Amino acid sequence: MTNTKTVHVTCPSCHAQGEFTVYKSINTKESPALKAKVRDGSLFQFVCPQCGAKMTVDYPFLYHQPENHYMINYGKLEDGAKALEMLRGKGVALKDWAAEIFAELTPETQQNLIDGLTDKELKAVVDELFVDDATDLVEEMPANVVKRILAQADPATRRMINELLKYPEDSAGGVMTTELMELRPDWTVSQAMAAIRKNGFDKETINNCYVTDRDRTLIGVVSLRALVLSKDPDNELIRDMMDDNVVSVSTTTDQEDVSQMFEKYGYLAIPVVDNEKRLVGIVTIDDAISIMQDEASEDIAKMNAMGPSDKPYFKQSMWELYKNRAPWLLFLMISSTFSSMVIRGYEDALAAVTVLTAYIPMLTDAGGNAGSQSTSTIIRGMAVGDIEPHDLPKILWREFRIAILCGGTLALCNFAKLIFLDGIAPPVAAVVCLTLICTVILSQLIGGLLPVVAEKLNFDPAVMASPLITTIVDTTTLLVYFNIARVLLRI
16 A cells, blocks of 8 residues: 655755655555655655755655565665664674675576676675575576686686586586585694684684595595684694584585485584595585575476476476476376276177276376375485385385285275165176275385385385376276176176
8 A cells, every 4th residue: 555644855055945745654555656656766756846946855665565475664865874874893804794695686686787787896796606506596597698707706716606607407426515614633722722712714614614635635524613612722733622423525526415415414514525525615504594495396297297497487497387287288188098008908898898998087086186196205205315215125015014904994984875875786796896906005015115116226206206106096096896796796
């Protein structure tokens, strides 16, 4: 809602008084013309009715732009100045602040800002970005923007960006940062603290400092807490207090495996080493969280028979959405023809007992649902490290017992419904319910088996999508259904 009030303003030139409209809140959907006035500043401009002098009236108000889903609380300039002074007083450099905000913006917003920045301003932002954020920026931008970014980066930053770009995007080397704190084993605690004070400001994190020899071979890690709490900083050596049992990853380690290590060990950063065990970088917890989000989105897409995409829904073109969906739908449609072939092969059974046809959807749906439940459970267990491929026998035995309980429960409830509500003959009801038990057992065994087999074959378990399992289960369900009907009903 757009709310206003009228105030009296005194002209600074002729001291005449005039009325001025002050906005308490603005809704651009209700008052679209005010959007342009806010942007060009005319909404805050008072024109004296006597002498025509202009002055700016500074006042706070709530700005709501519902069409773009955002709301801004505009403050007075003096309040903003006080906030900036407070940040300065706390040792916060505004350029650092701006760089951190810039790194969190969407690629589209970043590009728009870059287009509006001068080379000098762009250089100031690039210089303050951590090297992993700068690398991500280069990967996201078009070639003309990348050329401009690299031109403004200093030679050391350019060299580090090019080094990181050599690694696969989904590897530890592709997500790591080279800005870490290194210490030498023969340093005293006092020397280490002096090095941290001198160089730590430009590092991604100093919570853990990594101990390397002259060849940069990783030999230990020491926490900042241990350094600060040292009782004899002038004499105590780093080698005497470091932990030489360091958990590290290789530059080629898959990023999903790296993110799982954060969950397993609770670290804030994990060192990355090359083939010769030399320290080349670290992966931090913020990168691990981003990896987890990306991998979860990718798995959800695959489990629902779609090609994964790292773009937001409305940023994808119609063609991209089509390409992500159509191939899977085509594959599933073709695979579903096996079910049709089974039905055609048992037309004589259906002709003899036509009521069997009515319960085909219920049986296939029950089987598909049971298989999807089992698959989702196993894939989640594998994702969090609870299940390993060698656990397959235990998985199948466990799923078999669960399936008997679930299938038995469904069969008993369904048998009562068929007899008392549907009025179906007991032999036909027995066929349906016995098939239901067998379907649930087969579905849960297949659902538990396929993800583990995929993992053993070095496939992504998520590719064993629920629709694919449903298609397999449909075919097996129909085969079981018609064969049981032939035996029990003698058709």
